[in-house]
Amino acid sequence: MPEKPEVITVARSLKTRLIGQKIHACSVYWDNIIAYPSKEEFEKQVVGQVIHDITTRGKFLVFSLDTDNLLVHLRMEGKFFFRKKGDPILKHEHVEFILDNDVSFRYHDVRKFGKMYLLNKSDYMEKYPLCQLGLEYFDDALTKEYLYEKIHAKKTHIKTVLLDQSIIAGIGNIYDDEILFLSHLHPLRKSCDVTLKECEDIIRNTRIVLEKAIQLGGTTIKSFTSEEGVHGLFQNELLVHGKKDGVCPTCGGKITITKVGGRGTYFCPKCQK
DNA sequence: ATACTCCCCTGAGAGC
DNA sequence: TGCTCTCAGGGGAGTA
Numbered sequence A: 001m002p003e004k005p006e007v008i009t010v011a012r013s014l015k016t017r018l019i020g021q022k023i024h025a026c027s028v029y030w031d032n033i034i035a036y037p038s039k040e041e042f043e044k045q046v047v048g049q050v051i052h053d054i055t056t057r058g059k060f061l062v063f064s065l066d067t068d069n070l071l072v073h074l075r076m077e078g079k080f081f082f083r084k085k086g087d088p089i090l091k092h093e094h095v096e097f098i099l100d101n102d103v104s105f106r107y108h109d110v111r112k113f114g115k116m117y118l119l120n121k122s123d124y125m126e127k128y129p130l131c132q133l134g135l136e137y138f139d140d141a142l143t144k145e146y147l148y149e150k151i152h153a154k155k156t157h158i159k160t161v162l163l164d165q166s167i168i169a170g171i172g173n174i175y176d177d178e179i180l181f182l183s184h185l186h187p188l189r190k191s192c193d194v195t196l197k198e199c200e201d202i203i204r205n206t207r208i209v210l211e212k213a214i215q216l217g218g219t220t221i222k223s224f225t226s227e228e229g230v231h232g233l234f235q236n237e238l239l240v241h242g243k244k245d246g247v248c249p250t251c252g253g254k255i256t257i258t259k260v261g262g263r264g265t266y267f268c269p270k271c272q273k
Numbered sequence B: 001a002t003a004c005t006c007c008c009c010t011g012a013g014a015g016c
Numbered sequence C: 001t002g003c004t005c006t007c008a009g010g011g012g013a014g015t016a
Helices: A004-018 A039-045 A144-151 A158-163 A173-182 A196-215
Strands: A025-028 A034-036 A053-057 A060-064 A068-073 A079-084 A093-098 A103-108 A115-120 A256-260 A263-267
Touching (some): A004 A053, A158 A173, A158 A196, A158 A263
Parallel strands (some): A034 A115
Antiparallel strands (some): A093 A103
16 A cells, blocks of 8 residues: 555665666566556557666556656556566566566555556656646645645545545645544545634645655555565554554554444544544 | 546455 | 355446
8 A cells, every 4th residue: 555655665675676777578477557558558668778767656656768758657566676687577577577687576465456658758647647636745735725725615525535636746645644633534525615723734734654664664554574575664563554553652442443434444523633 | 528437456354 | 165146446438
């Protein structure tokens, strides 16, 4: 369940090994991972390009190549592993890139929900899927007025609105719960009832939560035991999310679990109104 | 136009 | 032990 802090952590970790590496070959073993172009075009087009940088946009990893940018969305369980060329392809390894020195860089995804896009660098920001992303948490344009304007006409719950990537890009289910807890907002509050002041609280707490999580290398809730897996430390800092039978750190009351928009949601009914 | 539901997938955990 | 059933979940597609 990588959200912005996990995606940033992965990007940083991959950069140390991938910058300057050339893609010599590519094989796709599960076609649906490749969202654009076709599997065949993807395999052909990516070969020969050098990885110059790895950044993020929303929850996407952006691999900057020679003529294209490779976008990767890890969705729930996408991961990357480094193996040796010729090593057997394991059950959940779906895309393989052969790099310099016979390094085999592999995309691993148990649920097969992840997606890759190979788009020309010239206009990739204007094209799907990045074109529909909202502001980054650190963007100066993310003000209380912006958020209020985006949500005040919506009748859905505030929890759902914060998951909407076209408003703020990068918040997922875990950090959403943490942000709402710090903002003293009930996840079922109608977004049209959220005040300008509360929008300010949400933005401030979004920045606090995400920045701290990034410092700590993200949250590892479910991880494979692997030396290559990215293990963050923020799970130790979670205040409400995942606290089944947990105690509210503010009032000592019981953390409640419910469903909001189909997502498992943790909150304190006493502190969040 | 907005807000739902379903679907993609598999493994973990519950129940029998 | 081993089977079946349910659930998790980001986000796109389809539907009301």
